[in-house]
Amino acid sequence: MHTRFRPSICPMNDHAFTLVEMVVVTALISIMLVVAIPRLETGLFSDGSDETARWIIANVQHLKEKAVIDQKTYLLNVSPDTRQLWVSAADLPETETAAAREDGYRLPSGMTVDHVAFSSNERVSSGTISIAFYPKGYSDRAIIRMRAGDGERLAFSIEPFLSRIQLVRGSQAW
Template sequence: MPAKNDHAFTLIELIVVISLLGVMLFFAVPRIHESFFSSGTRKLSAWLQLQVKDLKNQAVENQTQFILFVDVDENRLWAGRHDMAEPALEAAKSKGLSLSGTNRFSEVVFAGDHRISAGTAHIRFYPRGYSDQAVIYVQTRGNKRISYEINPFLPDIKTGGSHG
């Protein structure tokens, strides 16, 4: 009588393993797609959210004015004190956030419909805990426009988006 081969997998075991792999890939592939092919706005949103909260807190703690600089031409963001010397400002600028090649700032709009579409916009954070009211607009690939609204008395930014 031939010996039974116990080293092989049964059909049910193979089906279960392949099914589990399929379920894992179903959830993992969208995350991989987002990380490699996202438009970079997720990083910008997180950076802005943290910076706005931090700048409001620092302005109150240090009792001095802080500024969020938005360079529309160079697509860069950085933060600093209002009284920083030029070398310190350059160091802060180099530590700031630079947008990816597919994203660019289109304009910054302040209260009273004051628009800055070229140069550097200064969004101020005051020692009493409030800030300038401003909306930062970012143009992404696919002609999508995303807005980041900084409210004077709220710690969080409000994000909006539109197509076209």
């Protein structure tokens, strides 16, 4: 039997993908990469400054509210020596304070506390530094200054009568 068409050099194969299928798969992979790569970048290449900032900001706001609600004085404790922050009540016994310290927030590797400034003249850079939050709704004025592993400077400014904390990054932080 003679056909009108010349035999193909490559015989037809039903197991191949069509161009439309290839375009759809490529588009789906591209969309997944666009969504996933920013998350990988922040997770893998982060120096921990964002995580630390979120922890400090959330806890300062929470402590101001909790001090008023419970009518107790609470402390945000900062230890530059152990690179640790923790929350405790001012009237806790030493054993419970030690337990709160053990459960505290450890700074990610590369993050260090440079000092805590209570005024332009008073800077504390070692030991346990306590910032108090009082039942009347105010707190100590303090600036927590930190350095990230890449040299980035961060300053967390806690104002006595404001519930929000101000974060300053870069050279303006000092």
